[in-house]
């Protein structure tokens with residue numbers, strides 16, 4: 001066995017690389033032609049039924065408006081009911097065929113079943129499920145007093161998407177619909193302290209490329225794999241970089257287990273990264289879904305970070321350490337990245353809405 005593996009280590013690797021080099025050009029040509037055709041003939045969303053979780057603010061709110069502009073019928077889910085109602089009213093003004101508001105908590109399996117069933121009872125079909133609800137946490141792993149305070153993040157970001165998908169899948173199969181997942185670029189480019197898991201991944205190395213906020217990035221490893229679904233249900237996985245929203249105002253799950261706005265920590269996290277407008281992100285997401293694209297990163301240039309992660313991971317880690325880590329005994333927000341953000345970067349690179357701490361409250 002040792003000898004077979006030894007030989008395969010040499011011959012197998014060379015053969016794999018050679019076959020990939022041969023296969024890739026025609027495969028790439030096919031994909032380019034396919035993308036071009038999908039761009040010419042995108043899915044017509046008129047009258048299609050779209051369920052969006054996390055539609056009360058940020059990216060989810062803008063997704064509701066973009067689907068409304070395409071004349072889709074909407075089912076909007078989040079916990080803040082009056083904010084959802086305001087989004088629904090605006091979506092109707094923009095052209096949505098119909099909108100229903102479904103207050104609910106995606107971390108409660110019963111709620112997930114209930115809002116999917118209510119949408120089906122009302123519309124009798126479901127074409128797109130957008131798993132967008134999520135929260136972020138911040139805190140250096142070693143300084144967290146009680147890691148269990150962060151467990152709700154996994155319940156919302158991971159189990160929330162899984163439960164909703166599980167409830168919606170039979171209906172999506174019936175309509176040959178699509179699942180759109182708002183994951184995060186931190187799935188393949190973990191940012192220090194963005195979640196305790198990001199720092200903790202040094203201890204959980206096999207899961208290193210994952211992060212609680214973006215656990216569903218690897219949607220293909222969930223019970224709904226692309227292979228399992230075949231062409232019955234499409235999947236579009238979106239990995240945004242920094243996007244204008246309540247989250248990028250600094251709405252974080254903190255060490256004591258409560259969500260609060262901490263703009264200093266947020267500036268320390270974003271630093272000199274330009275923040276994309278929520279509207280542009282949502283527009284790109286709906287377009288990608290209409291064109292049947294499997295992956296999307298917004299803004300697109302963020303994808304280049306992936307190359308640095310793959311080919312020079314140590315360099316990225318050193319840069320992050322210099323920019324994002326606080327000195328021994330200093331406050332967590334006292335980082336070089338925040339100094340840069342506050343000495344002009346924020347004015348230049350962030351949408352003006354992020355200067356205010358105000359978030360919607362019901």
Ligand SMILES: NC(=O)c1ccc[n+]([C@@H]2O[C@H](COP(=O)([O-])OP(=O)(O)OC[C@H]3O[C@@H](n4cnc5c(N)ncnc54)[C@H](OP(=O)(O)O)[C@@H]3O)[C@@H](O)[C@H]2O)c1
Nearest residue numbers: 054056057058059079080105106133134242243245246247
């Ligand atoms: N902004 C960024 O830079 C960025 C980057 C990468 C990925 N993302 C991802 O984008 C998604 C949307 O976030 P956002 O940036 O637009 O932030 P946001 O403005 O804070 O929106 C989050 C949405 O999720 C909803 N939500 C949170 N917990 C929920 C729960 N338990 N049940 C139902 N809904 C819940 C919130 O509504 P209620 O509070 O009313 O329930 C809100 O509508 C998230 O999955 C996030 O991880 C954002």
